[in-house]
Amino acid sequence: MIRGFFILLLFQLVGEALARGLNLPAPGPVIGLALLVVGLAVNRAWRPFDDEQLAKSELGQAANGLLANFSLFFVPAGVGVVQYLGLLQAQGLALAASLVVSTLLTLVVTVGVFVAVKRLIGGRGEA
Amino acid sequence: MTPFRLWVYLQTTPLFWLTTTLAAYMIAETIAYAAPRHPLVNPVAIAVALIGAMLKLTGTDYQTYFNGAQFVHFLLGPATVALAVPLYRNLEAVKRNLLPMTAALLVGAVVAVVSALLVARALGAPRAVLVSLAPKSVTAGVAMAVSETLGGAPPLTAVLVIATGILGAVVVTPLMNALKVTDWAARGFAVGLASHGLGTARAFAVHPVAGVFAGIAMGLNAVVTPAIIPALLPWLTGQ
Numbered sequence: 001m002i003r004g005f006f007i008l009l010l011f012q013l014v015g016e017a018l019a020r021g022l023n024l025p026a027p028g029p030v031i032g033l034a035l036l037v038v039g040l041a042v043n044r045a046w047r048p049f050d051d052e053q054l055a056k057s058e059l060g061q062a063a064n065g066l067l068a069n070f071s072l073f074f075v076p077a078g079v080g081v082v083q084y085l086g087l088l089q090a091q092g093l094a095l096a097a098s099l100v101v102s103t104l105l106t107l108v109v110t111v112g113v114f115v116a117v118k119r120l121i122g123g124r125g126e127a
Numbered sequence: 128m129t130p131f132r133l134w135v136y137l138q139t140t141p142l143f144w145l146t147t148t149l150a151a152y153m154i155a156e157t158i159a160y161a162a163p164r165h166p167l168v169n170p171v172a173i174a175v176a177l178i179g180a181m182l183k184l185t186g187t188d189y190q191t192y193f194n195g196a197q198f199v200h201f202l203l204g205p206a207t208v209a210l211a212v213p214l215y216r217n218l219e220a221v222k223r224n225l226l227p228m229t230a231a232l233l234v235g236a237v238v239a240v241v242s243a244l245l246v247a248r249a250l251g252a253p254r255a256v257l258v259s260l261a262p263k264s265v266t267a268g269v270a271m272a273v274s275e276t277l278g279g280a281p282p283l284t285a286v287l288v289i290a291t292g293i294l295g296a297v298v299v300t301p302l303m304n305a306l307k308v309t310d311w312a313a314r315g316f317a318v319g320l321a322s323h324g325l326g327t328a329r330a331f332a333v334h335p336v337a338g339v340f341a342g343i344a345m346g347l348n349a350v351v352t353p354a355i356i357p358a359l360l361p362w363l364t365g366q
Binding site: 005008009011015027028033034041054059060062063066068069071072073074076078080081082083084087091093095097098099100101103104105106108109110111113114115117118121 | 148149151170171172174175179182183189196199202203204205206207208209210211214215216218224227228234238239243244247250251252253260263264267269272282283287288289290292293294295296298299302303306308313314317318321325327328329342344346349350
Protein backbone atom coordinates (compact mmCIF):
# COMPACT_ATOMS: atom_id res chain seq x y z
CA MET A 1 0.00 0.00 0.00
CA ILE A 2 2.68 2.49 1.09
CA ARG A 3 4.91 1.42 -1.78
CA GLY A 4 2.03 1.94 -4.22
CA PHE A 5 1.29 5.46 -2.97
CA PHE A 6 4.99 6.23 -2.92
CA ILE A 7 5.30 5.35 -6.61
CA LEU A 8 2.26 7.49 -7.53
CA LEU A 9 3.50 10.49 -5.51
CA LEU A 10 7.05 10.11 -6.83
CA PHE A 11 5.87 10.19 -10.46
CA GLN A 12 3.62 13.15 -9.72
CA LEU A 13 6.55 14.94 -8.10
CA VAL A 14 8.81 14.29 -11.09
CA GLY A 15 5.96 15.37 -13.40
CA GLU A 16 5.48 18.63 -11.46
CA ALA A 17 9.22 19.30 -11.47
CA LEU A 18 9.44 18.79 -15.24
CA ALA A 19 6.29 20.82 -15.92
CA ARG A 20 7.59 23.79 -13.91
CA GLY A 21 11.25 23.44 -14.72
CA LEU A 22 10.82 23.14 -18.48
CA ASN A 23 7.67 25.28 -18.74
CA LEU A 24 5.76 22.42 -20.34
CA PRO A 25 2.16 23.06 -21.42
CA ALA A 26 0.85 19.86 -19.74
CA PRO A 27 0.11 19.74 -16.00
CA GLY A 28 2.45 17.83 -13.65
CA PRO A 29 0.11 14.91 -12.88
CA VAL A 30 -0.50 14.30 -16.62
CA ILE A 31 3.27 14.19 -17.24
CA GLY A 32 3.56 11.87 -14.22
CA LEU A 33 0.92 9.64 -15.82
CA ALA A 34 2.84 9.44 -19.11
CA LEU A 35 6.13 8.75 -17.30
CA LEU A 36 4.54 5.97 -15.24
CA VAL A 37 3.31 4.23 -18.42
CA VAL A 38 6.86 4.38 -19.77
CA GLY A 39 8.18 3.24 -16.39
CA LEU A 40 5.89 0.20 -16.41
CA ALA A 41 6.99 -0.73 -19.95
CA VAL A 42 10.68 -0.45 -19.00
CA ASN A 43 10.12 -2.42 -15.82
CA ARG A 44 8.33 -5.21 -17.69
CA ALA A 45 11.16 -5.53 -20.22
CA TRP A 46 13.62 -5.83 -17.36
CA ARG A 47 11.58 -7.93 -14.93
CA PRO A 48 8.56 -9.53 -16.67
CA PHE A 49 5.13 -9.44 -14.97
CA ASP A 50 1.70 -10.33 -16.26
CA ASP A 51 -1.51 -8.34 -16.13
CA GLU A 52 -2.82 -10.09 -13.01
CA GLN A 53 0.44 -9.47 -11.13
CA LEU A 54 0.21 -5.78 -11.99
CA ALA A 55 -3.40 -5.60 -10.77
CA LYS A 56 -2.48 -7.32 -7.50
CA SER A 57 0.74 -5.36 -6.92
CA GLU A 58 0.88 -2.57 -4.35
CA LEU A 59 0.83 -0.04 -7.18
CA GLY A 60 -2.17 -1.77 -8.79
CA GLN A 61 -4.09 -1.73 -5.52
CA ALA A 62 -3.27 1.89 -4.68
CA ALA A 63 -4.27 2.97 -8.21
CA ASN A 64 -7.46 0.98 -8.01
CA GLY A 65 -8.38 2.47 -4.63
CA LEU A 66 -7.87 6.04 -5.88
CA LEU A 67 -9.68 5.52 -9.20
CA ALA A 68 -12.66 3.88 -7.50
CA ASN A 69 -13.18 7.15 -5.60
CA PHE A 70 -12.13 9.67 -8.25
CA SER A 71 -15.42 11.62 -8.03
CA LEU A 72 -14.97 12.35 -4.32
CA PHE A 73 -11.79 14.33 -4.98
CA PHE A 74 -13.76 16.93 -6.98
CA VAL A 75 -16.08 17.79 -4.10
CA PRO A 76 -13.88 20.40 -2.32
CA ALA A 77 -13.37 22.45 -5.51
CA GLY A 78 -17.05 22.05 -6.38
CA VAL A 79 -18.10 23.53 -3.04
CA GLY A 80 -16.36 26.70 -4.29
CA VAL A 81 -19.70 27.44 -5.96
CA VAL A 82 -20.80 29.06 -2.66
CA GLN A 83 -18.52 31.99 -3.49
CA TYR A 84 -20.34 32.65 -6.76
CA LEU A 85 -24.01 32.47 -5.86
CA GLY A 86 -24.50 36.16 -6.73
CA LEU A 87 -22.81 35.88 -10.12
CA LEU A 88 -24.72 32.69 -10.83
CA GLN A 89 -27.96 34.54 -10.20
CA ALA A 90 -26.99 37.25 -12.68
CA GLN A 91 -25.36 35.01 -15.32
CA GLY A 92 -26.99 31.70 -14.41
CA LEU A 93 -29.07 31.32 -17.56
CA ALA A 94 -26.22 32.12 -19.94
CA LEU A 95 -23.84 29.79 -18.11
CA ALA A 96 -26.32 26.92 -17.73
CA ALA A 97 -27.39 27.11 -21.40
CA SER A 98 -23.77 27.33 -22.50
CA LEU A 99 -22.66 24.31 -20.43
CA VAL A 100 -25.62 22.14 -21.47
CA VAL A 101 -25.36 22.94 -25.21
CA SER A 102 -21.57 22.71 -25.27
CA THR A 103 -21.34 19.46 -23.28
CA LEU A 104 -23.99 17.69 -25.39
CA LEU A 105 -22.51 18.96 -28.65
CA THR A 106 -18.95 18.04 -27.65
CA LEU A 107 -20.01 14.51 -26.68
CA VAL A 108 -21.93 13.96 -29.92
CA VAL A 109 -19.26 15.44 -32.23
CA THR A 110 -16.34 13.68 -30.49
CA VAL A 111 -17.97 10.26 -30.51
CA GLY A 112 -19.13 10.85 -34.12
CA VAL A 113 -15.64 11.72 -35.38
CA PHE A 114 -14.10 8.80 -33.46
CA VAL A 115 -16.54 6.24 -34.89
CA ALA A 116 -16.43 7.73 -38.42
CA VAL A 117 -12.61 7.71 -38.63
CA LYS A 118 -12.48 4.19 -37.23
CA ARG A 119 -14.88 3.02 -39.95
CA LEU A 120 -12.90 4.87 -42.62
CA ILE A 121 -9.69 3.07 -41.72
CA GLY A 122 -11.54 -0.22 -41.54
CA GLY A 123 -11.69 -0.86 -37.79
CA ARG A 124 -14.67 -2.77 -36.47
CA GLY A 125 -16.82 -2.10 -33.40
CA GLU A 126 -14.49 -3.79 -30.94
CA ALA A 127 -12.38 -1.66 -28.64
CA MET B 128 -15.80 24.26 27.73
CA THR B 129 -19.51 24.80 27.08
CA PRO B 130 -21.08 22.87 24.18
CA PHE B 131 -21.44 26.15 22.28
CA ARG B 132 -17.77 27.11 22.69
CA LEU B 133 -16.77 23.59 21.73
CA TRP B 134 -18.81 23.93 18.52
CA VAL B 135 -17.29 27.31 17.74
CA TYR B 136 -13.87 25.75 18.14
CA LEU B 137 -14.56 22.60 16.08
CA GLN B 138 -16.17 24.53 13.26
CA THR B 139 -12.87 26.22 12.45
CA THR B 140 -10.74 23.04 12.53
CA PRO B 141 -9.65 21.21 9.36
CA LEU B 142 -10.68 17.92 11.00
CA PHE B 143 -14.33 18.92 11.19
CA TRP B 144 -14.65 19.89 7.51
CA LEU B 145 -12.61 16.93 6.30
CA THR B 146 -14.95 14.60 8.19
CA THR B 147 -17.97 16.52 6.88
CA THR B 148 -16.74 16.14 3.29
CA LEU B 149 -16.49 12.37 3.61
CA ALA B 150 -19.85 12.17 5.42
CA ALA B 151 -21.59 14.26 2.75
CA TYR B 152 -20.10 12.10 0.00
CA MET B 153 -21.22 8.87 1.70
CA ILE B 154 -24.76 10.24 2.08
CA ALA B 155 -24.68 11.38 -1.57
CA GLU B 156 -23.53 7.94 -2.74
CA THR B 157 -26.30 6.25 -0.75
CA ILE B 158 -28.85 8.53 -2.42
CA ALA B 159 -27.26 7.97 -5.85
CA TYR B 160 -27.36 4.18 -5.43
CA ALA B 161 -30.98 4.31 -4.27
CA ALA B 162 -32.04 6.03 -7.50
CA PRO B 163 -29.41 4.96 -10.07
CA ARG B 164 -31.43 5.81 -13.15
CA HIS B 165 -32.50 9.30 -12.22
CA PRO B 166 -30.59 11.80 -14.42
CA LEU B 167 -30.16 14.40 -11.68
CA VAL B 168 -28.67 12.01 -9.18
CA ASN B 169 -24.91 12.54 -9.21
CA PRO B 170 -22.96 11.99 -5.98
CA VAL B 171 -20.69 15.02 -6.51
CA ALA B 172 -23.63 17.37 -7.12
CA ILE B 173 -25.48 16.08 -4.05
CA ALA B 174 -22.38 16.27 -1.84
CA VAL B 175 -21.65 19.85 -3.01
CA ALA B 176 -25.26 20.86 -2.28
CA LEU B 177 -25.18 19.28 1.19
CA ILE B 178 -21.86 20.91 2.16
CA GLY B 179 -22.85 24.24 0.60
CA ALA B 180 -26.06 24.26 2.65
CA MET B 181 -24.08 23.45 5.79
CA LEU B 182 -21.59 26.30 5.17
CA LYS B 183 -24.51 28.72 4.76
CA LEU B 184 -26.25 27.44 7.91
CA THR B 185 -23.11 27.69 10.04
CA GLY B 186 -21.91 30.94 8.46
CA THR B 187 -18.55 29.35 7.56
CA ASP B 188 -16.51 30.82 4.71
CA TYR B 189 -15.08 28.75 1.87
CA GLN B 190 -11.45 29.23 2.94
CA THR B 191 -12.15 27.70 6.38
CA TYR B 192 -13.89 24.80 4.70
CA PHE B 193 -11.06 24.31 2.20
CA ASN B 194 -8.42 24.22 4.95
CA GLY B 195 -9.89 20.86 5.91
CA ALA B 196 -11.11 19.65 2.54
CA GLN B 197 -7.76 20.28 0.84
CA PHE B 198 -6.58 16.85 1.98
CA VAL B 199 -9.27 15.31 -0.23
CA HIS B 200 -8.60 17.82 -3.03
CA PHE B 201 -4.91 16.87 -2.96
CA LEU B 202 -5.70 13.28 -4.00
CA LEU B 203 -6.74 14.52 -7.48
CA GLY B 204 -3.01 14.58 -8.40
CA PRO B 205 -2.02 11.01 -7.45
CA ALA B 206 -5.39 9.75 -8.81
CA THR B 207 -4.52 11.29 -12.19
CA VAL B 208 -1.11 9.56 -12.14
CA ALA B 209 -2.90 6.32 -11.18
CA LEU B 210 -4.66 6.37 -14.58
CA ALA B 211 -1.32 5.06 -15.91
CA VAL B 212 -2.08 1.59 -14.54
CA PRO B 213 -5.34 0.89 -16.46
CA LEU B 214 -3.84 2.71 -19.46
CA TYR B 215 -0.85 0.37 -19.47
CA ARG B 216 -3.10 -2.67 -19.02
CA ASN B 217 -5.06 -1.64 -22.17
CA LEU B 218 -2.17 -0.39 -24.27
CA GLU B 219 -3.03 -2.69 -27.20
CA ALA B 220 -6.54 -1.22 -27.53
CA VAL B 221 -5.02 2.27 -27.41
CA LYS B 222 -2.55 1.48 -30.23
CA ARG B 223 -5.41 0.20 -32.41
CA ASN B 224 -7.31 3.47 -31.99
CA LEU B 225 -4.60 6.10 -32.44
CA LEU B 226 -6.03 7.69 -35.59
CA PRO B 227 -9.67 7.96 -34.44
CA MET B 228 -8.40 9.41 -31.15
CA THR B 229 -6.30 12.10 -32.81
CA ALA B 230 -9.15 13.23 -35.11
CA ALA B 231 -11.75 13.19 -32.33
CA LEU B 232 -9.39 15.08 -30.00
CA LEU B 233 -8.74 17.97 -32.37
CA VAL B 234 -12.35 18.40 -33.50
CA GLY B 235 -13.84 17.83 -30.04
CA ALA B 236 -11.52 20.31 -28.29
CA VAL B 237 -12.45 23.12 -30.72
CA VAL B 238 -16.19 22.34 -30.52
CA ALA B 239 -16.07 22.38 -26.69
CA VAL B 240 -14.58 25.89 -26.54
CA VAL B 241 -16.39 27.49 -29.50
CA SER B 242 -19.89 26.21 -28.68
CA ALA B 243 -19.65 27.22 -25.01
CA LEU B 244 -18.49 30.76 -25.79
CA LEU B 245 -20.94 31.37 -28.64
CA VAL B 246 -23.95 30.43 -26.50
CA ALA B 247 -22.79 32.37 -23.42
CA ARG B 248 -21.93 35.42 -25.49
CA ALA B 249 -25.29 35.37 -27.28
CA LEU B 250 -26.97 35.39 -23.86
CA GLY B 251 -24.97 38.41 -22.72
CA ALA B 252 -22.14 37.01 -20.58
CA PRO B 253 -19.35 39.60 -20.10
CA ARG B 254 -15.77 39.02 -21.22
CA ALA B 255 -14.38 38.00 -17.80
CA VAL B 256 -17.05 35.30 -17.53
CA LEU B 257 -16.34 34.09 -21.10
CA VAL B 258 -12.63 33.78 -20.36
CA SER B 259 -13.40 31.84 -17.16
CA LEU B 260 -15.74 29.58 -19.15
CA ALA B 261 -13.43 28.78 -22.08
CA PRO B 262 -11.37 25.97 -20.46
CA LYS B 263 -14.38 24.26 -18.81
CA SER B 264 -13.75 20.85 -20.41
CA VAL B 265 -10.18 20.65 -19.06
CA THR B 266 -9.21 19.12 -15.74
CA ALA B 267 -9.56 21.63 -12.88
CA GLY B 268 -5.93 22.50 -12.12
CA VAL B 269 -5.05 23.23 -15.74
CA ALA B 270 -8.30 25.08 -16.44
CA MET B 271 -7.68 27.40 -13.48
CA ALA B 272 -4.17 28.18 -14.71
CA VAL B 273 -5.48 28.99 -18.22
CA SER B 274 -8.21 31.21 -16.79
CA GLU B 275 -5.73 33.11 -14.64
CA THR B 276 -3.28 33.68 -17.49
CA LEU B 277 -5.96 35.12 -19.78
CA GLY B 278 -7.69 37.36 -17.23
CA GLY B 279 -10.54 35.17 -15.98
CA ALA B 280 -11.50 34.22 -12.41
CA PRO B 281 -9.85 30.87 -11.52
CA PRO B 282 -12.30 29.89 -8.71
CA LEU B 283 -15.24 30.54 -11.07
CA THR B 284 -13.48 28.40 -13.68
CA ALA B 285 -13.18 25.58 -11.10
CA VAL B 286 -16.93 25.74 -10.49
CA LEU B 287 -17.72 25.71 -14.23
CA VAL B 288 -15.27 22.84 -14.77
CA ILE B 289 -16.99 20.76 -12.11
CA ALA B 290 -20.47 21.64 -13.40
CA THR B 291 -19.33 20.49 -16.88
CA GLY B 292 -17.95 17.30 -15.35
CA ILE B 293 -21.20 16.52 -13.54
CA LEU B 294 -23.27 17.29 -16.65
CA GLY B 295 -21.20 15.01 -18.89
CA ALA B 296 -21.18 12.20 -16.31
CA VAL B 297 -24.96 12.44 -15.98
CA VAL B 298 -25.89 12.59 -19.69
CA VAL B 299 -23.25 10.36 -21.31
CA THR B 300 -24.87 6.95 -20.78
CA PRO B 301 -28.43 7.85 -21.91
CA LEU B 302 -27.04 9.99 -24.78
CA MET B 303 -24.70 7.29 -26.13
CA ASN B 304 -27.42 4.65 -25.81
CA ALA B 305 -29.82 6.89 -27.73
CA LEU B 306 -27.16 7.38 -30.45
CA LYS B 307 -26.66 3.57 -30.48
CA VAL B 308 -22.88 3.90 -30.04
CA THR B 309 -21.60 0.51 -28.82
CA ASP B 310 -17.84 1.16 -29.09
CA TRP B 311 -16.59 1.58 -25.48
CA ALA B 312 -13.40 3.26 -26.65
CA ALA B 313 -15.38 5.94 -28.54
CA ARG B 314 -17.86 6.46 -25.70
CA GLY B 315 -15.11 6.77 -23.11
CA PHE B 316 -12.99 9.07 -25.24
CA ALA B 317 -15.92 11.47 -25.79
CA VAL B 318 -16.80 11.79 -22.11
CA GLY B 319 -13.16 12.17 -21.04
CA LEU B 320 -12.67 14.96 -23.58
CA ALA B 321 -15.92 16.79 -22.75
CA SER B 322 -15.95 16.20 -19.01
CA HIS B 323 -12.35 15.49 -17.81
CA GLY B 324 -11.94 13.57 -14.53
CA LEU B 325 -15.61 13.40 -13.58
CA GLY B 326 -16.42 11.98 -17.01
CA THR B 327 -13.51 9.56 -16.54
CA ALA B 328 -14.81 8.50 -13.14
CA ARG B 329 -18.21 7.83 -14.70
CA ALA B 330 -16.62 5.92 -17.62
CA PHE B 331 -14.69 3.66 -15.23
CA ALA B 332 -17.93 2.89 -13.41
CA VAL B 333 -19.56 1.82 -16.70
CA HIS B 334 -16.77 -0.14 -18.47
CA PRO B 335 -12.99 -0.48 -17.91
CA VAL B 336 -12.12 0.16 -21.58
CA ALA B 337 -14.32 3.28 -21.57
CA GLY B 338 -12.47 4.40 -18.44
CA VAL B 339 -9.06 3.99 -20.07
CA PHE B 340 -10.02 6.00 -23.15
CA ALA B 341 -11.67 8.66 -21.01
CA GLY B 342 -8.45 9.00 -19.04
CA ILE B 343 -6.41 9.37 -22.24
CA ALA B 344 -8.81 11.97 -23.64
CA MET B 345 -8.63 13.91 -20.38
CA GLY B 346 -4.83 13.87 -20.46
CA LEU B 347 -4.58 14.87 -24.13
CA ASN B 348 -7.22 17.58 -23.82
CA ALA B 349 -5.32 19.08 -20.90
CA VAL B 350 -2.61 19.85 -23.47
CA VAL B 351 -4.68 20.71 -26.57
CA THR B 352 -7.33 23.03 -25.13
CA PRO B 353 -4.88 25.39 -23.36
CA ALA B 354 -2.98 25.60 -26.66
CA ILE B 355 -6.04 26.53 -28.80
CA ILE B 356 -7.83 28.93 -26.43
CA PRO B 357 -5.50 31.93 -26.96
CA ALA B 358 -6.04 31.60 -30.73
CA LEU B 359 -9.84 31.29 -30.51
CA LEU B 360 -10.52 33.82 -27.76
CA PRO B 361 -10.14 37.11 -29.69
CA TRP B 362 -12.92 36.41 -32.17
CA LEU B 363 -15.13 34.54 -29.68
CA THR B 364 -15.18 37.38 -27.16
CA GLY B 365 -15.43 40.00 -29.89
CA GLN B 366 -12.28 41.92 -28.99
